[in-house]
Amino acid sequence: MPEITIFHNPRCGTSRNVLALIRHAGLEPTVVEYLTHPPQRDAIAALARAAGVPLRALLREKEAAFTELGLADPALSDDALLDAIERHPVLLNRPIVVTPLGTALCRPSEAVLELLPVGPLPPFTKSDGETVLDHGRRRGA
Structure with a gap:
């Protein structure tokens, strides 16, 4: 089974939907609840590099601390x-997913589909009732 990791916040609807989509694919990821088990700074920097984005792209701008700290x-x-x-740690945006096909901040939740090393998947219904259709597009394919 391919190694998949999700940096997850169980209170976040998008994060819950991404986790459910991964499981809908028949995959069981390593779940890192980063608010209780924050990754080390080197790991955070590595996630940004692996995703091919500047570190700033992984910041959650809606958090009060973002404004308070002048970020x-x-x-x-x-x-x-x-x-x-x-x-x-709440400043780290979520969910970040790492799979053999790549690393990405999966917002919106269906962005995780291009990282899943299986598919295409049957339709999936998100918690808000929206249906997600998998068109089978994967990174590197």
């Missing part, structure tokens, strides 16, 4: 951003 300032270094995430 919108584009002059802040990655070290400063990592310091903030280390002190306030």
